[in-house]
Every structure is written in structure tokens, then in C-alpha cells.
Amino acid sequence: MLDVRNCRKCGKIFNYIGGAPICPACREKEEEDFQRVKKYLYENPGASLTQVSTELEISVEMIKRFLREGRLEIANDEGNLVLECENCGRSIKTGRFCPDCERNLASGFKSAASQMKLDLDSRSTSERKSLGLRYLNKEYEKGK
Ligand SMILES: [Zn+2]
Numbered sequence: 001m002l003d004v005r006n007c008r009k010c011g012k013i014f015n016y017i018g019g020a021p022i023c024p025a026c027r028e029k030e031e032e033d034f035q036r037v038k039k040y041l042y043e044n045p046g047a048s049l050t051q052v053s054t055e056l057e058i059s060v061e062m063i064k065r066f067l068r069e070g071r072l073e074i075a076n077d078e079g080n081l082v083l084e085c086e087n088c089g090r091s092i093k094t095g096r097f098c099p100d101c102e103r104n105l106a107s108g109f110k111s112a113a114s115q116m117k118l119d120l121d122s123r124s125t126s127e128r129k130s131l132g133l134r135y136l137n138k139e140y141e142k143g144k
């Protein structure tokens, strides 16, 4: 099925295929920007976010997004409060959560899932029980 959306960057309508809602042209541009950032960081190791942003004329938000997506990593963490864990606010180098929260979230998801399964199990048992009771009642009536 066709999923047509407006590009988040240029507003153009395009055929959405998944991932960020960005049209192919903007996606290509973004990839170019990413390669430029990568190259710049390779040539200027430890460059600050603002430095990269002004030198390459790429928005800080864009670079942050690369970081959030885990495509870039902050090389030095001293005074580099660029990215915070979305859960606890601790300074992180890449991705969305600090390693601790990532671990907690992963196990949290797991226990939530097993809790859900437990609920389902207990529900189906009680449903079975009520079905059985009804059946017995019928038998009782029939025998009467
Ligand atoms: Zn676009």
C-alpha cells in the first residue's frame, strides 16, 4: 500500500518507505552532510559540535540527530555536554540513553512483556474456568 507523506525537511510529498519521514532528495543531502561531518571529524579529531556546525554549515540539530541515531560518537567527553540521556540526563556520547538506562530499559521491557504474558495466561485460565462451569451447568440441567 502506498504511504504518502510530507517530507519533514522540505515539505514535499513523497512515497514513504520507512525510517525518518524525509524525501529521497533530502535523504541524499543528509547522507552527504553526514559524510562531510565524518570527513571533517577524521581530519579534525576532537572538533567541537559548534565548530563542525559553523565550518560545514550544518545545523547543530542535524549533527545531534546523527549522534542520536548512533551514527556519530563524541570523541572526548570532557565538557562536551552535547547529548544527554533521555532518561536520566547524564551526558552521553552517542545514541539516546546512557549504558545504565539502556540496560534498565531493556530489562524493563522484558519484565513488562512477561507481566503482560502473565496477565494473558491468568485471563485465559479464568475464561476456561467459566466455560467449564457453563458446560457443567448445562449437563446438570440436562440430567434434571
Ligand atoms: Zn525533502
Ligand SMILES: [Zn+2]
Binding pocket: 085, 086, 087, 088, 089, 090, 097, 098, 099, 100, 101, 102
Ligand atoms: Zn541514563
